[in-house]
Amino acid sequence: MRRFFSAAAFFVLLMLLWQWVFQLRIWSPVLVPSPLEVLTYLKGAIADGTLGHATVTTMRRLLTGYIVGLVGGLPLGLLTARWTLFRDTIGTISLGLQTLPSICWVPLALLWFGQTEAAMLFVVVMGTLWSVVIATETGVRNVPPIYRRAALTMGSRRLHIWLKVILPAALPFIVSGMKQGWAFAWRSLMAAEIFVTILTGFGLGQLLHYGRELNAMEQVIAIMLVIVVIGLLADKIFFSPIEKFLHRRWGTSQA
Amino acid sequence: MFRHKTGSVTEELQVVAPSKLAIEEVSKSFQTTSGTVLALDRISLQVNEAEFVCIVGPSGCGKTTLLNIIAGLEKPDSGRVLADSKPVTSPGRDRLVMFQESALFPWLNVFGNVLFPLKLKPQLTNKDRRDVAKYYLELVDLTRFERANIHELSGGMKQRVALARALAPNPRVLLMDEPFAALDALTREQFYGDLQKIWKERKKTIVFVTHNVREAACLGDRVLLFSPHPGRIQEEFVINLPRPRDINTADLVGYSGKIMRALKSFNANRAAEVIT
Numbered sequence: 073m074r075r076f077f078s079a080a081a082f083f084v085l086l087m088l089l090w091q092w093v094f095q096l097r098i099w100s101p102v103l104v105p106s107p108l109e110v111l112t113y114l115k116g117a118i119a120d121g122t123l124g125h126a127t128v129t130t131m132r133r134l135l136t137g138y139i140v141g142l143v144g145g146l147p148l149g150l151l152t153a154r155w156t157l158f159r160d161t162i163g164t165i166s167l168g169l170q171t172l173p174s175i176c177w178v179p180l181a182l183l184w185f186g187q188t189e190a191a192m193l194f195v196v197v198m199g200t201l202w203s204v205v206i207a208t209e210t211g212v213r214n215v216p217p218i219y220r221r222a223a224l225t226m227g228s229r230r231l232h233i234w235l236k237v238i239l240p241a242a243l244p245f246i247v248s249g250m251k252q253g254w255a256f257a258w259r260s261l262m263a264a265e266i267f268v269t270i271l272t273g274f275g276l277g278q279l280l281h282y283g284r285e286l287n288a289m290e291q292v293i294a295i296m297l298v299i300v301v302i303g304l305l306a307d308k309i310f311f312s313p314i315e316k317f318l319h320r321r322w323g324t325s326q327a
Numbered sequence: 328m329f330r331h332k333t334g335s336v337t338e339e340l341q342v343v344a345p346s347k348l349a350i351e352e353v354s355k356s357f358q359t360t361s362g363t364v365l366a367l368d369r370i371s372l373q374v375n376e377a378e379f380v381c382i383v384g385p386s387g388c389g390k391t392t393l394l395n396i397i398a399g400l401e402k403p404d405s406g407r408v409l410a411d412s413k414p415v416t417s418p419g420r421d422r423l424v425m426f427q428e429s430a431l432f433p434w435l436n437v438f439g440n441v442l443f444p445l446k447l448k449p450q451l452t453n454k455d456r457r458d459v460a461k462y463y464l465e466l467v468d469l470t471r472f473e474r475a476n477i478h479e480l481s482g483g484m485k486q487r488v489a490l491a492r493a494l495a496p497n498p499r500v501l502l503m504d505e506p507f508a509a510l511d512a513l514t515r516e517q518f519y520g521d522l523q524k525i526w527k528e529r530k531k532t533i534v535f536v537t538h539n540v541r542e543a544a545c546l547g548d549r550v551l552l553f554s555p556h557p558g559r560i561q562e563e564f565v566i567n568l569p570r571p572r573d574i575n576t577a578d579l580v581g582y583s584g585k586i587m588r589a590l591k592s593f594n595a596n597r598a599a600e601v602i603t
Contacts, residue, residue: 218426218428218430221400221430222424225398225419226420226447227418227419227420227447228447241432241433321476322434323476323477323478323479
């Protein structure tokens, strides 16, 4: 509870500082809106459904792409770890493409798919996939061989070993890869939405973009805040519990 | 010690006939950066049903390799291993291994680890599996810790869980690769008593690899002394002492002294690695 209050105090202080800077009028109010203006925009956007609709659109794209990336990345990572042929081919491609900032996929996606949902999906999948492939491969490679040997003597074979021994043993690596994949997917989707206006739905990125077009700084800041909050929530609701579980089980340090 | 069970659990917990092992002319060499090393040179050895055989020797004498070959984890270059007259070609539940490091799975708790080999037995129901796992956890005196995570256990407790996990599928043979090497002396001594008791109750054929001569003399019906480069059986000692044995008795020290002298005689400079 004390932690909560000191954190709350920090954010209140931050708000007051912002308000104070606003009142100093060093910069034009067009460039630095007051916290109240941002709040008013948020209230309006929530009331008329713009924000809710955009959030749903963005999250739908993000989750679809992320799940496709995971479903594709996990088996590819396992294959890469298992067979040299896959390591030399898929592994090399993954390593190369992972270093490519995912926004670089946007021009290609636009030319291939046009201004469609498919282009969005493609960019998000590319953001997720390679991180997951590499994390899975690294995880599997780091499984101590003794686990496999112990499982063999207990009568475990092929698929059972992969599902019940190698995969769970590699879980800490896979989860950190999933987290990285999530971060990359989130970034690439925002970039894509800012760049690409598509008619099948306005996402948060598009709202951000129109905020700039209309010189509506309170909208820009409000949407940025929403994006930050979604990122935080994803971490707190989804990744934190998994990581806590892993730390407890494995006995690794918990900060 | 044994509680009466009904149905298939009783069946599952029944003492199974221990195996007779025959190791026939087994050779194995390894390629290293400094050339080919002959780890095992035509080793032949008989282990009787329910016999406790200890293998001692300095590091690099191929004792762990031999254990892995009996387990089916490695293949010999020539020769073969027979378990109950059937050639060993792959690892199997009838020959379970207890490793030096516990090799317990950190993603499962204590109970889950003991349950793991039982889940691979399709003839058991889930309830049977739980009952069997509980039985063995009780046997190693860890019932209180069945929900504990592996990292929360001490080294000795980890090896107890590993023992319970190895015993759970009711193997005929137990292969132990320096299982107590990393434990402190007090915990180790406690293990000697417990292991002798469990061996007597569950009637397993045990092949026990160690570099600790006293430990070998305390536990084994027979102690085989291996020499390194190439790995050969140098000498065999029959330990004629009543059980349960205490590692600190004068008779036992007499035996271990004899083994130690033999060890020193064939390789004076390597004996330093071996603990009395």
